[in-house]
Amino acid sequence: MPFETQHRIMRSTFRSLLITCICILPTCLSLAAAPRALPAGQLPKDQRLKPLEDLDGHFPFEPAASQQQWQRRAEQVRQRVLVSMGLWPMPERTPPEAVVHGLVDRPEYTVEKVYLQSYPGHFVTGNLYRPKGGAAGRLPAVLCPHGHWSDGRFHDAGRDNVRRQIVQGAERFEVGGRSPLQSRCVQLARMGCIVFHYDMVGYADSVQIPYEVAHRYAKRRPHMDTAEDWGFFGAQAELRLQSIMGLQTYNSIRALDWLCERPDVDPNRIAVTGASGGGTQTFILSAIDPRPAVSFPAVMVSTAMQGGCTCENATYLRIGTGNVELAALFAPKPLGLTAADDWTREIATKGAPQLRQHFAMLGAEENFMAAPLLHFGHNYNYVSRAVMYGWLNKHLKLGFEDPIVEEDYVPLTRDELSVWNDEHPRPDGGEDYERELIREMTESSDAQIAALRPTDEASLKRYREVIGGAVDVMIGRDLPDPADLEYERTGKTDRGDYLEMTALLRNTAHGEELPTLFLFPKQWNRQVVVWVHEEGKAGLLATDGSPRAAVRKLLDGGAAVAGVDLLYQGEFLADGMPPAVTRKVENEREFAGYTFGYNDPLFVRRVHDVLTMLSFVKHHEDQPERIDLVGMDGAGPWVALAAAHAGEVVDRAVVDTAGFRFTQLESFRDPQFLPGAAKYGDLPGILALRAPRPLWLAGEGDHVAAVVNAAYQAAGASDALSVYDGDEARKTESAVHWLLH
Numbered sequence: 001m002p003f004e005t006q007h008r009i010m011r012s013t014f015r016s017l018l019i020t021c022i023c024i025l026p027t028c029l030s031l032a033a034a035p036r037a038l039p040a041g042q043l044p045k046d047q048r049l050k051p052l053e054d055l056d057g058h059f060p061f062e063p064a065a066s067q068q069q070w071q072r073r074a075e076q077v078r079q080r081v082l083v084s085m086g087l088w089p090m091p092e093r094t095p096p097e098a099v100v101h102g103l104v105d106r107p108e109y110t111v112e113k114v115y116l117q118s119y120p121g122h123f124v125t126g127n128l129y130r131p132k133g134g135a136a137g138r139l140p141a142v143l144c145p146h147g148h149w150s151d152g153r154f155h156d157a158g159r160d161n162v163r164r165q166i167v168q169g170a171e172r173f174e175v176g177g178r179s180p181l182q183s184r185c186v187q188l189a190r191m192g193c194i195v196f197h198y199d200m201v202g203y204a205d206s207v208q209i210p211y212e213v214a215h216r217y218a219k220r221r222p223h224m225d226t227a228e229d230w231g232f233f234g235a236q237a238e239l240r241l242q243s244i245m246g247l248q249t250y251n252s253i254r255a256l257d258w259l260c261e262r263p264d265v266d267p268n269r270i271a272v273t274g275a276s277g278g279g280t281q282t283f284i285l286s287a288i289d290p291r292p293a294v295s296f297p298a299v300m301v302s303t304a305m306q307g308g309c310t311c312e313n314a315t316y317l318r319i320g321t322g323n324v325e326l327a328a329l330f331a332p333k334p335l336g337l338t339a340a341d342d343w344t345r346e347i348a349t350k351g352a353p354q355l356r357q358h359f360a361m362l363g364a365e366e367n368f369m370a371a372p373l374l375h376f377g378h379n380y381n382y383v384s385r386a387v388m389y390g391w392l393n394k395h396l397k398l399g400f401e402d403p404i405v406e407e408d409y410v411p412l413t414r415d416e417l418s419v420w421n422d423e424h425p426r427p428d429g430g431e432d433y434e435r436e437l438i439r440e441m442t443e444s445s446d447a448q449i450a451a452l453r454p455t456d457e458a459s460l461k462r463y464r465e466v467i468g469g470a471v472d473v474m475i476g477r478d479l480p481d482p483a484d485l486e487y488e489r490t491g492k493t494d495r496g497d498y499l500e501m502t503a504l505l506r507n508t509a510h511g512e513e514l515p516t517l518f519l520f521p522k523q524w525n526r527q528v529v530v531w532v533h534e535e536g537k538a539g540l541l542a543t544d545g546s547p548r549a550a551v552r553k554l555l556d557g558g559a560a561v562a563g564v565d566l567l568y569q570g571e572f573l574a575d576g577m578p579p580a581v582t583r584k585v586e587n588e589r590e591f592a593g594y595t596f597g598y599n600d601p602l603f604v605r606r607v608h609d610v611l612t613m614l615s616f617v618k619h620h621e622d623q624p625e626r627i628d629l630v631g632m633d634g635a636g637p638w639v640a641l642a643a644a645h646a647g648e649v650v651d652r653a654v655v656d657t658a659g660f661r662f663t664q665l666e667s668f669r670d671p672q673f674l675p676g677a678a679k680y681g682d683l684p685g686i687l688a689l690r691a692p693r694p695l696w697l698a699g700e701g702d703h704v705a706a707v708v709n710a711a712y713q714a715a716g717a718s719d720a721l722s723v724y725d726g727d728e729a730r731k732t733e734s735a736v737h738w739l740l741h
Contacts, residue, residue, distance in 0.1 A: 034538035035545075037490045037502040037515035038571050044504070047511030048567055048605060053598040054585040055306045055313065059322025061351065063358040070361070074329055077321050081288050081329075083473040083676065084317040084597075085249045086241035089466055091444055094120050096258050100128060101424060104416050108132055109189035111412060113419045114196070115205070118247075118254040119440055123427060125205035125419045126153065126198030126255070127412075129189040130264070140269035140396045141259050142188050143285075143292070144197040145252060146181050147278030147380070148215070148309060152203030154414050155181050170381040173408040177382065184273070184385050187406045191389065191398050194265055198255050200277065201248050201311065205419040208429035208437070214244045217310050218589045224431060227663060231434040238315060238592045238668050239678035242441055245284075245314040245593070252285045260291060268293060269396050273388055275299050275338075275380035280312045280323075287329035294395045296336040296388050298380050301327045303350045305343035313593035315675040319476055319600060324351045331355075332364035336391040338371045342378040367395075382406060449681055453707050454714035460691070463711065468644070468689050470680050475604060475645050477510075479611050482619035484509035497522055498555050505564070507612045514609055515571040517563040519547060525558030526625040528617050529739060532610055532642075534578075534634030536570030537563030550732045557740040560624075564613045566606040566638070568671075581669040592668040596675055603638065603674045610642040618649050628739050632656040632732060636699060637672060637683060644689035653690060654735045657683055657699035684708050692717030696738045698724040698731055 043049065064070035082088040098116035112128045131139065149155040157165070162177040171177030176186075185195045199206035202214035209232070217233050225234030232244055260267040271294035274282045279300025286295035300307070301323050307313060318326075327335060335355070339347040352370040359368040371387045389404040420426035427433075452467065454460035484507055491502035501518040517537035531551065533539020540551050540563040551561050565571050568579050582602045584595045600608070610629070617627055629650045631639025636656045643653035662677035681688070684705030687697065692715035697704065702725045712721040724734050 034536075034541055034570065035491060035493075035500065035502050035517060036571060037504050037517070041574075043574060044513040044515060044565075044572060046513045046567070046572070049572075052583055052585050052595065054587065054594065055308060055318075055598065056304070057306075057598065059303050059306060059318065059324065061303070061322065061324035061328060061354045061358075063328075063354050063361060065361075067362060070358075077325060078288055078329055079469060080316060080319075080321065080473050081284065081326065083470050084241065084246075084314040085284075085288075086243065086246040086441075086445075086679070087250060087253075087288070088470055088473075089448055091119070091250065091441075092448065093254070093257060096254060098258055099424065102416075102419075102421075104412060106132075106410070109186065111416070113417070113424075114198075115419050115424070116254065116258050118251045119437065119444075121427075121440070122208060122437055123206070124198055124251045124255050126196055127185070127417055129185045129195040129197065131189045131192050131194070134192050138266035139192060139194050139264055140271070140398065141194040141196070141262075141265045142392065143252070143256055143259060143270065143272045144181075144185060144195055145272075145274035145278040145281035146197065146200060146203070147274050147276035147281075148200075149181060149276070153181060153197060153199055154204050154417060155179065165381060168376070170376050170379065170383060172382045172406065175411060176406070176408050179411040180380055180382075180385070182411050183382075183406060183409070184380070184388070186409045187385070187389060187404075188392070190407070191393065191400060191404070193271075193392075193396070193398070194259070194262070196255060196259050198251070200281070201244055201251065204417075205426075207420075208427055208433050209244070209247070210429060213434070215309050215311055217591060220590045224434070225666075227666075229435055229439075231431060231438055233310070233591055235666055235668050235670075235673070236663065236678070237438065238596075238673075238675045239662055239665070240442060240445065241315060241676045241679055242438060243314045243593060244311045245317075248281060248311055249284055249288075252281055253289060256285065256289060256291060267291065270294075271296065271392050271396055273298065273392070275384070276378060277307065277309055277312055278380075280307050283323065283327040283330070286335075287326050292330075292333070294334045294336075294392055295327075295330045296391055297327060298338045298384055298388065299340045299342060299344050299378055301337050301351065302339070302344040302347055304346065310589070310591050310593065313591070313597045315593050315596040316473060316476075317593070317597045319598060324355065328355055328358050331359050332362040332367055334367040334391065334395040335359075336369045336371075336388065338373055338384045338387055340376050340378050340384075341374050345372070345374055348372045445679055449679070449685070453710050454688075454691075455710065456714055457716075460711060460714040464689060467680050467685055470676060471641065471645060471686060471689065474674065474676055475607055475611075475641065476600060477608065477611070479615040479618075479646060479649060480507050480509065482615060485612070485616050485619075487616065505612060505616055507608075510608075512609070512612065514612060515565040516613070519551065519555060519561045519563075521555045521558055521560060523558055524560055526623075527559040527628065528562060528624045528626070529554055529559050529628045529630055530562045530564070530610070530613050530617060531630045532566070532635040532639050533563065533632070534569075536565035538570055539563065539633060550736045553733075553736050554739065559628075559740065562613060562617060564609060566609040567602065579671055581667070582671055582673065584669060592675065596668070601673055601675060602671050603641075606638050607641045607645070610638060611646060614642070614646050614649055626651045628652040628654070630654040630735065630739070632698075632735065634658070636660065637674075640683060640686050640690075641674075643693075643695070644686050648693065650693065652694045652696070652739060654696045654739065655687065655698070656731065656735075657687075657697070659699050659701070681707055691715040692720055694720045694722070696722045696724065696735055698735070701725060
C-alpha cells in the first residue's frame with residue numbers, strides 16, 4: 001500500500017476517533033457526576049438483562065378464575081392478535097371477484113378450481129369440493145389451510161414413504177395416502193360438506209409472493225427496504241405491521257368471506273382444520289373471526305415450540321401469551337386437537353388439562369378434546385384425520401355413525417388441481433409485484449387512519465378506540481399496581497435547600513429494578529416533575545454534580561424532580577456506553593418477528609420504566625397534588641407514548657420531538673424502533689392521544705401535525721396545547737416556566 005494511502009487512512013481514523021471522543025465526552029462527564037443507587041460495578045437485578053425469549057421457549061396457559069375475568073383477558077389477547085397481524089382496524093373488504101372453473105366430476109363429489117382477490121389484484125387460490133346428491137339446501141362447509149407440506153395443495157408423499165406409513169398404521173391406502181391433503185377434502189365432501197382447500201402464500205398456485213420470500217426469508221434485502229419503496233420484512237414494513245403472517249391471515253378471512261356468502265353454504269355450520277402451519281392458520285383465524293363453529297388445529301398447539309416459519313410469527317403476537325391461550329380464544333365453541341411425537345408431545349400434561357379446565361369454567365367441557373397420537377411423527381395422517389372426522393361429524397351434526405372410515409379414491413393430478421392455465425393465465429409475481437402489493441396495503445391503511453382524524457367528541461372517542469387500542473397493545477401493560485412496587489432508598493444527602501436521594505425502584509410483578517434519583521426541595525409545593533433524559537438520571541445534573549439550570553429553577557419553584565435510569569441507561573451500562581443496536585434472538589434469520597413476537601422492543605421497555613416511575617410517584621405516601629412529565633434532549637418520543645398511555649395520571653406533559661419520526665429509522669434494531677408506529681400516524685398520531693390534557697410541544701416548528709390540532713379542537717381543549725416555536729436556546733427555560741405557571 002502506498003505511503004500516501006496509509007497516511008490518509010491513519011488521518012481519517014484519528015479524526016473519527018477524535019470526533020467520537022468529543023461526542024461522548026459530555027455524556028461521560030455527566031454520568032461520572034451522577035450519584036449511584038448501586039455499588040460501583042453492580043448492575044440492577046432486572047430480568048430484562050437475561051437472554052431473550054424465543055419461539056422455542058415455554059408458553060403455559062393459566063385459565064381464568066371466572067367468565068368475567070376471561071372475557072376481559074380474551075378481549076385483550078384478541079386485540080393483540082389483530083394488531084400484530086396488521087388487521088386493526090380490519091382492512092376495507094373489496095369485492096373478491098371470485099372465478100370458479102375447471103369442473104372435475106367424480107361419482108360422489110365434484111372438484112373445481114377457484115381464485116379470488118383478498119386485496120385488489122392479490123389472489124387466493126384453491127379447490128372447491130362439493131358433495132353430489134344428498135341433502136338439499138345450504139350445506140355445512142369446511143375451510144382447509146394446508147400447512148408446510150412440500151408443494152402444498154399438490155403434495156405427493158411418494159410411493160416409498162406412503163408404504164412405510166401403511167406398515168406403521170399411519171395410512172390405509174397407498175393412492176390416497178400419497179395425497180393426504182386431498183384425502184381429507186374428499187372424505188369431508190363424501191360426508192356432505194362443501195370444502196375449500198386453499199393455498200398458503202407462496203405454495204402451489206399462490207405464485208405472486210415466492211415461497212423463498214414468504215417462508216425462507218433470511219437476509220435483509222437493502223433494495224427492498226428503502227423509505228420510499230419496500231417489501232415484506234424490512235424496517236418500513238415492520239413500522240406498518242405488514243407481514244406474511246398478516247397477509248396469510250387476511251387471505252383466510254377473505255376465503256371465509258367468500259365461503260359464507262355462497263348460496264349453497266350454511267354460514268352457521270362452518271369448520272376450519274389444518275395441520276402444522278395449517279394448524280397455526282386454523283387457531284389464528286378461529287381466534288379473531290366469530291364465524292367458524294368448529295375448530296380443529298392438528299399437531300400444532302402446545303406450550304413448546306410456537307411455529308418456526310416466518311409465516312407463523314409476527315411482531316407483538318406472543319408477548320405474554322402463547323399458542324395454547326390463542327387456541328383457547330375459540331372457547332366455548334368446539335375445539336379439537338391432535339398431538340404427535342413432535343413439539344406437541346406433552347399436550348396431555350401441558351396444555352390439555354388447562355384447556356379442559358378453561359372449557360369447564362365456561363360450562364362447555366364437552367366441547368374440548370385432545371388426542372395425543374404419540375406413536376406417529378408430525379402428521380395429518382389417516383389416524384389423525386379419523387379423529388377429526390368424528391369431531392366434525394358430532395359438532396356439525398352431519399348425522400353419520402361413528403367410527404367414520406375413510407375410503408380410497410382417485411386423486412386429482414396436478415393439472416386437474418391447478419388454477420392457472422391458458423384461459424386463466426398465471427399472474428405476475430416477484431419483487432415488483434411485492435412492492436405493488438405493499439403499496440396497495442399501505443395506501444389503504446393510510447386512508448383508513450386518516451379518516452379517523454377527530455372532528456368532534458364522537459370521532460375523538462373512535463380515534464382513541466383504534467389508535468389508543470393499538471398503543472395499548474404496543475405497550476402491553478397498564479400503570480403498575482402500587483402493590484407490586486418496592487422502594488429501597490440507598491442514599492440521602494442534604495444539599496442545603498434540597499435533599500438528594502438515590503433509590504432502587506422495583507416492579508416485582510415483572511422482575512424489574514430501576515436506579516432512581518430524587519431531588520426534593522425543603523419547601524415543597526406538592527408538585528413532582530418526572531424528568532426523563534437520554535442519559536438517564538444523570539441528565540438532571542451538571543458536570544459538577546449540581547442540578548442543571550432548568551432543574552434548579554424547578555427546585556427553586558418548589559417542585560420535586562425525579563430522574564430514572566431507564567433500561568440500558570446509566571447504571572444499566574457496565575461500560576457506560578449506550579447500545580448502538582438492540583438485542584435480537586439467536587435465530588440467524590433477520591426477521592423482526594422472531595425477536596419482537598416474543599419480547600417488547602427496547603423503546604417499549606423504556607416506556608414501561610417511565611410508567612413504573614409515574615405509578616410510584618402517584619401512589620407515594622406523601623400524596624403529591626400534581627405530577628408532570630418531561631421528555632427533552634432525545635427523550636421526547638418515550639414521554640409522548642408514556643403520557644398518552646398514562647392519561648390523567650400526568651397533569652402536564654412536556655415533549656420535545658426534535659422533529660423525530662419513526663419512518664426515519666432504517667433498521668428494526670435501532671434503539672428507537674417501535675413496530676407499528678408508522679401505521680398509526682407516527683409520533684403525531686401518538687401525541688394526539690394526549691388530548692384534552694395539557695401538552696407543551698416543541699420540535700415541530702411552526703406547523704404542528706394536523707391530527708394533533710384536530711384532537712385538541714375536537715376535545716374542546718385547544719388552549720391545553722402549547723406549541724413552542726421560539727429560540728432554541730430558550731426552549732428549556734420556556735418549558736420550565738410553563739410547568740411552574
